[in-house]
Amino acid sequence: xxxxxxxxxxxxxxxxxxxxxxxxxxxxxxxxxxxxxxxxxxxxxxxxxxxxxxxxxxxxxxxxxxxxxxxxxxxxxxxxxxxxxxxxxxxxxxxxxxxxxxxxxxxxxxxxxxxxxxxxxxxxxxxxxxxxxxxxxxxxxxxxxxxxxxxxxxxxxxxxxxxxxxxxxxxxxxxxxxxxxxxxxxxxxxxxxxxxxxxxxxxxxxxxxxxxxxxxxxxxxxxxxxxxxxxxxxxxxxxxxxxxxxxxxxxxxxxxxxxxxxxxxxxxxxxxxxxxxxxxxxxxxxxxxxxxxxxxxxxxxxxxxxxxxxxxxxxxxxxxxxxxxxxxxxxxxxxxxxxxxxxxxxxxxxxxxxxxxxxxxxxxxxxxxxxxxxxxxxxxxxxxxxxxxxxxxxxxxxxxxxxxxxxxxxxxxxxxxxxxxxxxxxxxxxxxxxxxxxxxxxxxxxxxxxxxxxxxxxxxxxxxxxxxxxxxxxxxxxxxxxxxxxxxxxxxxxxxxxxxxxxxxxxxxxxxxxxxxxxxxxxxxxxxxxxxxxxxxxxxxxxxxxxxxxxxxxxxxxxxxxxxxxxxxxxxxxxxxxxxxxxxxxxxxxxxxxxxxxxxxxxxxxxxxxxxxxxxxxxxxxxxxxxxxxxxxxxxxxxxxxxxxxxxxx
Numbered sequence: 059x060x061x062x063x064x065x066x067x068x069x070x071x072x073x074x075x076x077x078x079x080x081x082x083x084x085x086x087x088x089x090x091x092x093x094x095x096x097x098x099x100x101x102x103x104x105x106x107x108x109x110x111x112x113x114x115x116x117x118x119x120x121x122x123x124x125x126x127x128x129x130x131x132x133x134x135x136x137x138x139x140x141x142x143x144x145x146x147x148x149x150x151x152x153x154x155x156x157x158x159x160x161x162x163x164x165x166x167x168x169x170x171x172x173x174x175x176x177x178x179x180x181x182x183x184x185x186x187x188x189x190x191x192x193x194x195x196x197x198x199x200x201x202x203x204x205x206x207x208x209x210x211x212x213x214x215x216x217x218x219x220x221x222x223x224x225x226x227x228x229x230x231x232x233x234x235x236x237x238x239x240x241x242x243x244x245x246x247x248x249x250x251x252x253x254x255x256x257x258x259x260x261x262x263x264x265x266x267x268x269x270x271x272x273x274x275x276x277x278x279x280x281x282x283x284x285x286x287x288x289x290x291x292x293x294x295x296x297x298x299x300x301x302x303x304x305x306x307x308x309x310x311x312x313x314x315x316x317x318x319x320x321x322x323x324x325x326x327x328x329x330x331x332x333x334x335x336x337x338x339x340x341x342x343x344x345x346x347x348x349x350x351x352x353x354x355x356x357x358x359x360x361x362x363x364x365x366x367x368x369x370x371x372x373x374x375x376x377x378x379x380x381x382x383x384x385x386x387x388x389x390x391x392x393x394x395x396x397x398x399x400x401x402x403x404x405x406x407x408x409x410x411x412x413x414x415x416x417x418x419x420x421x422x423x424x425x426x427x428x429x430x431x432x433x434x435x436x437x438x439x440x441x442x443x444x445x446x447x448x449x450x451x452x453x454x455x456x457x458x459x460x461x462x463x464x465x466x467x468x469x470x471x472x473x474x475x476x477x478x479x480x481x482x483x484x485x486x487x488x489x490x491x492x493x494x495x496x497x498x499x500x501x502x503x504x505x506x507x508x509x510x511x512x513x514x515x516x517x518x519x520x521x522x523x524x525x526x527x528x529x530x531x532x533x534x535x536x537x538x539x540x541x542x543x544x545x546x547x548x549x550x551x552x553x554x555x556x557x558x559x560x561x562x563x564x565x566x567x568x569x570x571x572x573x574x575x576x577x578x579x580x581x582x583x584x585x586x587x588x589x590x591x592x593x594x595x596x597x598x599x600x601x602x603x604x605x606x607x608x609x610x611x612x613x614x615x616x617x618x619x620x621x622x623x624x625x626x627x628x629x630x631x632x633x634x635x636x637x638x639x640x641x642x643x644x645x646x647x648x649x650x651x652x653x654x655x656x657x658x659x660x661x662x663x664x665x666x667x668x669x670x671x672x673x674x675x676x677x678x679x680x681x682x683x684x685x686x687x688x689x690x691x692x693x694x695x696x697x698x699x700x701x702x703x704x705x706x707x708x
Contacts (some may be wrong), residue, residue, distance in 0.1 A: 060494060061629060062491030062492055062493050063202055063457055063461050063491075063492050063493065063494055064461070064467070064468065064469055064470065064491060064492040065491040065492075066465075066469070066488055066490075066491070066693035070636070072111075074358045074488040074489070075354045075355060075358055075359075075360060076355045076356075076487060076488055076489060077094075077488075079113075079117050079354075079355055080094075080099065082117050083113060085358060086113070088102075088109070088113065089102050093603060094489055095429060095462070095489075096487050096489040096490045096498075096499060096569075096679075097499070097569045098271070098509065099489075099502065100499060100500060100502055102308075103503045104503060104504070104505040104527060106133075107130060107133045107474060107503060107505070107527050107528065107529070108128075108129040108130040108133065108617070109129075110502065110503045111129060111130070111141070111153065111243045111347065111503060111530060112129045114347055114351050114355075114502075114503070115129075115142070115347065116318070116351065116362075118347075118350040118351065118354055120147065120152060120343075120346065120347065120350070121147060121148075121151050121152045121155060121360070122147040123146045123147065123316040123564035124144065124145060124146035124316065124369075125144070126142040126143060126144045126145035126319070126573050127143050127144035127409040128142075128143055128144075129141065129142060130142075130528065131143070132528070133527045133528050134526075134527060134528070134555065135528065135555075136527075136528050136532070136550065136555055136556065136557055137532065137542065137545060137546060137549075137550065139528035139532070140320075141319055141320065141343065141344060141528075141530045142343055142530075142635055143319070143494070144312045145318070145319045146316040146317060146318065146343070146344065147316065147319065147342065147343060147346075148220070148221065148223070148314035148315055148316055148317060149220045149323050149342040149343075149345070149346055150184070150216075150217045150218075150220040150221035150314060151221070152346055152384050152385045152625045153217060153380070153381065153383040154177075154180070154181055154184065154383070155384065155386075156177040156361075156383075156386045157177055157178055158176070158177050158178060158416060159176045159177070159178055159249050160176060160177055160362070160386070160388065160662050161175070161176055161177075161388045162175055162176060162177040162179075162180045162342075162388065162389065163175040163180065163210045163213060163388070163389050163390045163391060164364075164388060164389070164391065164441065165209050165210040165390060165393075166390065166391065166392045166393070166407060166411075166514060167207070167209075167257070167393040167394050168257060168258070168260070168392075168394025168395055168398045168399075168403070168427075169257055169394070169486020173210060175210050175214075175385075175499060176321065180213075180214065180217070180383075181312065183214045184214055184217045184218045184221060184312060185310075185311070185312035186307040186308060187214055187215065187218035187306065187307070187308075188217075188218040188219075188221045188222055188308075188313075189307070189308025189309055189310040190306045190307055190308035191218055191219060191222060191224070191249060191308075192222055192308065192310070193308045194224055194248075194249065194280050194281050195247055195248070195280065196219070196224050196249060197222065197223070197305065198222065198223030198224065198237075198315050198317060198321070199223065199224070199225065200222075200224045200225070200247075200248045200249075201224065201225050201226075201227060201245050201246065201247040201248060201325065202215065202219035202224045202225070202226055202247060202248065202249045202250075202251065203227050203228065203229075203242045203245070203247035203249070203250050203251070204216075204226070204227070204228040204229070204250070204251040204252070204371060205228070205229050205230075205231050205233070205238060205250065205251070205252040205253065205265070205269065205272070206228060206230075206231065206251060206252065206253050206285060206287075206371050207230065207231055207232075207253055207256045207287060207370070207371070207393040208362075208369060208370055208371055208376060208391050208392060208393045209253075209285070209287065209393055210391065211251070211285045211287075211303055212228065212251075212340075212371050212376075213380055213383075213389070214545050215251045215283075215448075216228075216380065219249075220323060220342070221312065221313070221314050221315065222315055223315035223317050223321065224248075225245075225322040225323060225324065225325055225339070226323065226324055226325075227241070227242070227245060227247070227324065227325040227326070227327075228371040228372065228376070229241060229242070229371065229372045230370035230371050230372035230373075230666065231252075231253055231255070231256045231263075231265050232256070232258070232263075232370075232668060232691070234268075234279070234688060235268050235271050235272065235275075236688040237666065237688045237689060238268075238272055239272065239275050239276075240334055240335055240686070240688060240689075241327050241335055241337070242272070242276060243275065243276065244334070244335075244337050244537055244538060245325055245337055246276070246278045247276065247278065247279065248278060248279065248280055248281075249279065249280065249281045249283065250269075250272065250273065250276065250279055250281070250282045250283070251282075251283045251285065252265065252269045252282060252283070252284055253265060253284070253285045253287040253288070253302070254266050254269075254283070254284055254285065254286055254287055254288050254289050254292035255287060255288030255289065255292075256288060256393065257288065257393075257394060258394055258395050258398075259394075259395040259397075259398050259574070260395075260398055260399070262288055263288075264288060266284075266292060266293075266294075266296060266297075267289075267296065269282065269284070269297065270296040270297055273292070273297055273298065273300075279299060280299065281299050281301065281306075282297050282299050282300045282301070283300075283301055283303050283306045284300055284301070284303060285298070285301055285303040286302060286303070286304075288333070298590075299474075302599075311427055313557075317342065318343075319341065319342070319343030319344070319530075320341035320342075320343060320344065321341060321342050321343075322341065322342075322347055322534055322535075322654060323340055323341060323342035324339075324340045324345065324377055324480060325337050325338065325340075325537060326338045326340060326374055326377070326480060327372075327477070327613065327622070328477060328479045329667070329669065329671070329689050331667045333685060333686060334445035335368075335689065336452040336536055336544065336548065337536060337537030338477060338478060338531055338533045338536060338537075339534045339535045339536065340480045340529075340531065340533055340534060340536055341530075341533075341534040344529075344531040344532065344534075345377070345480050345481070345531055346381070346384070346532035347530050347531070348479070348480070348481035348482075348529075348530060348531040349378060349381035349481060350381070350384060350385075351501070351502060351503070351595075352378070352481060352485060352501065353365075353381060353382055353384070353385050353387075354385060355487070355502060356471075356482075356486060356488075356501065356502070357444060357446070357471070357485075357486070358443070358444070358488045358608065359382055359385050359387050359414075359415060360385065360386075360387070361385060361386030361387065362386065362387070362388075362414070363382075363385075363387045363388070363414040363415060364365075364387065364388045364390055364411060364412055364413045364414050365382045365387045365388070365389055365390065365413075365415045365416070365417075365439070366379075366389075366390040366391075366407075366408065366411070366413050366415065366417060367379040367417030367446065368392060368396055368404060368417060368418050368419070368422060368541060369417070370666075370667070372666055372667060373667045373668075374476065374477045374480050375417065375448065375449075377480055377603055378480070378481065379417070386650060389414075389472045389545060390407075390411050390413060392404070392407065396422055396425075397425065397429070398691070400429075400431070401425075401426055401429035401430075401431040402431055402436060403577075404416075404418070404422075404437075405426075405437050405439070405464075405637055406436075406437055407431050407489050408437070408439060408442060409437040409438060409439060411635070412440075412441040413439075413441060413442055414441050414442060414443050414444070415442075415443065415444045415446065415492050416439075416442055416444070416445050416446065417445075417446040417447070417448075418445070418446070418447055419447060419448065419449035419450065420447055420449065420450050420451065420452045420453065420456055421449065421450065421605075421668055423447065423452075423456050423459060423460065423642060424456065424598055424605075425604075427456075427459050427463070428601070428604065428626070432463055433463055433464045433465075434463055434464060434465065439464070439465050439468075442465060442468060443468070443469060444468070444469045444471055444486070445460060445464070445465075445468055445469070445470050445471065446471050446473055446486070447470070447471070447472050447473070448472070448473045448475075448482075449667070449668060449669060450591065450594075450669060450670070451472075451474075451572075451573050451574060451575065451589075451591035451594075451595075451695070452472040452495075453495065453591065453594065453595025453598075453599075454495030454595065455550070455595055455599050456595070456621060457492070457494045457495060457497045458494070469486060469488065469492060470486075470492050471485060471486025471498065472485075472486070472496075472497045472498075473486065473497065474497060474561070474571070474573050475501075476546075478533065478549070478559070479529075479531045479532065479533070480531055481501075481531045482501050482504075483501060483504050483506060483523065484497045484498075484499065484500050484501060484506065484571045484573070485498070485499075485501055485524065486498045487499060487695055490568075490569075490570075491568075493566070493568050493570060495572060496566050496568060496571065496572055497570055497571040497572070497573065498570055499569055499570055499571065500571065501567065503529060504525055504529055505525055505526045505527035505529075506523065506524070506526075506571075507523075507524050507525075507526050508520070508521040508522065508523060508524070508552045508563050508564060508565055509521050509522045509524050509553060509556075509558075510522075511654075513556075514555050516580050517565045518564070518565065518566075518567070519564060520562055520563065520564040520574060520589065521562070521563070521564070521569075522552065522553075522558055522559075522560075522562070522563070522577055523558075523559045523560075523561040523563035523573065524542065524553060524556050524557060524559065524563075525556070525557040525559070526556050527555075532557070533545065536548075538568065554563050560577050560578060561573050561575070561576060561577060562574045562575055562576070562577045562580050562589045573586070573589075573591070574588075574590070574591045574592055575589040575590035575591045575592075576590075576672070578629070578673065579609070579672040579673060581593075581608070581609075581610045581617055581619055582610060582617045583610070583616065583617045583618065583619055583650055584637055588650065588651055590608050590672060592647055592651065593619070593621065593643060593651055593653075594606060595646070596642055596643050596647065597621065597623060597639060597642075597643065597644045599642075599694055600638075600639055600642060600646065601626075602625055602626055602629045602635060603623045603625060603626070603639070604624045604625065605623075605624050605662045605670075606621060606622060606623045606624065606662065607621075607622050607659075607662045607663070607670050607671075607672055607675050608620070608621045608622070608653065608672070609675050609676040610676065610680065611654070611676075611680070611707060612680065618653075618654040618655070619651070619652070619653040619654055620653055620654060620655050620657070620679065620707065621639075621653035621655070621656045622641065622656075622657050622658070622659040622662070622675070622699075623656065623657070623658055623659065624658070624659055624660065624661060624662050625658055631658035636656040639656055640652050640653065655706075655707055655708075657702075657706060659695075659698050659699070660695070660698055661694070661695035661698070662689055662690055662695065663675060663692060663693075663695040663696055664690065664691050664692060664695075665689055665690060665691065666689065666690070671690065673685070674696060674699075675699050675704060678696060678699040678700050678702075679699060679702060679707060684696050684699075684700075
């Protein structure tokens with residue numbers, strides 16, 4: 059067995075919130091392990107989901123006005139399981155439980171601006187905005203939409219809306235008009251909160267003209283609230299119902315609407331690359347409970363810690379990060395390019411802000427490595443305890459990079475979940491060691507299995523990642539899906555009654571997980587299943603390659619592996635380079651992983667949230683439509699694949 063890259067010290071284990079939770083269980087006579095065996099605790103947590111989630115409710119101190127009559131009616135009924143029936147609570151009230159002078163938010167941007175908002179000030183800002191929304195008729199069930207950067211006003215807006223029981227939904231301002239309308243047009247918001255512009259990579263980008271177009275296309279709007287983010291006093295002459303954010307205030311006490319556990323809290327969106335985005339409705343109670351569990355028990359986030367995740371308001375990690383307020387942490391928000399003015403931007407910020415938890419993606423780590431800037435030579439990350447990574451699988455070589463070039467004494471927590479559940483299926487924990495290339499383990503209360511093609515659980519071999527028992531952060535519904543047919547088709551068609559996430563995964567000998575990519579993009583040459591992440595980790599490590607996309611091409615009833623690489627500036631494609639890449643893949647993996655063709659492409663198509671769109675490329679090389687180009691951050695990238703000649707792929 060391989061040696062761990064990081065192991066928690068026994069003293070650290072005893073001081074963690076997870077350790078305190080284990081003591082709580084022992085004192086209640088529920089769990090009699092020594093409190094340091096994560097596998098035993100996980101097995102206990104999934105044996106009786108109702109018992110486990112009730113202990114999370116109590117231990118994490120969920121604020122409520124009416125208790126539940128029962129925790130769970132049917133653990134094996136999916137979809138349709140009912141959680142905490144009878145309970146009444148408010149999501150915003152749980153996040154606003156602290157009211158002191160401690161910094162709740164530190165808002166930063168690439169222009170060098172920095173602003174702190176204390177917990178006391180946050181309460182007042184939320185009160186004033188909620189009163190204005192209420193004055194405009196916003197009620198429980200109404201939608202409040204935002205087109206905002208990752209700024210303090212986004213957090214204030216979400217808390218104000220949800221304090222009233224409204225449902226919050228957001229996109230980042232780099233979404234184009236059609237991308238915004240594809241999302242907000244489906245859910246008919248009553249109020250839109252938008253920015254006048256934003257900056258990225260040193261460029262100022264005005265959005266007011268687009269906001270005016272959006273206002274005209276959403277006839278149900280009663281107000282457009284504009285955050286002066288780019289200009290000090292933006293002109294609102296193009297808006298019929300426009301008002302500046304700081305002027306949109308009301309009188310009245312901050313009150314929290316008491317609502318059912320599954321009251322709609324957030325609407326998140328699927329990528330929309332194969333059609334209109336699915337509007338996924340998440341409940342207040344399930345989201346709160348999962349996030350409390352993940353922050354406190356898995357992330358060991360404690361009062362006074364400083365949490366950062368590089369995200370936009372269009373990615374679910376923003377929603378996940380904001381729940382850190384319920385723990386009493388300081389949220390460090392950043393808007394702009396992670397490489398402006400240079401590769402040092404985020405980690406120098408981490409040093410200045412004394413971050414304890416730093417969240418990012420494999421794409422960022424890869425780009426940082428290729429930049430040649432060596433973090434350990436320039437920054438002291440003494441406060442940093444946990445580095446989180448998600449968005450795509452984190453390759454073994456990236457584990458080496460983090461421990462060799464960023465910080466050796468650090469918990470590297472690769473996490474995996476998604477927009478579908480607004481939380482995680484598998485993630486880190488402070489008790490388990492970190493092994494190269496592995497997620498530390500399944501989340502507590504998440505009855506994860508890996509199924510083979512016949513729906514049988516397997517260990518030590520890849521298969522479909524599933525969850526065999528209900529969990530509270532399953533979506534409440536899809537919007538405009540009255541009979542639930544689209545919801546069932548999305549997750550329960552493959553294995554009836556079992557949640558199928560659509561990821562290709564494998565349990566390891568350590569009890570951890572390796573996720574090798576989306577199962578709908580899994581390669582199958584000669585009948586052998588290959589996860590795309592396996593190839594990416596080898597190819598993207600090549601010094602000449604910036605990024606890549608790999609797909610399967612169907613030829614003569616079999617799959618051929620086709621690899622496209624985007625080369626670094628100044629590097630020219632040659633057959634010799636292609637041969638070196640092929641040789642590296644063969645040496646690191648197997649001959650079956652070696653692509654039949656390797657081609658250089660100008661760009662790799664990515665969604666607005668930064669994920670590679672393998673399916674769009676696969677469809678185009680087969681002469682089929684790619685789907686919704688508006689869902690891409692770089693739709694022009696598809697032109698290369700559309701125009702590829704059949705001869706190039708032979």
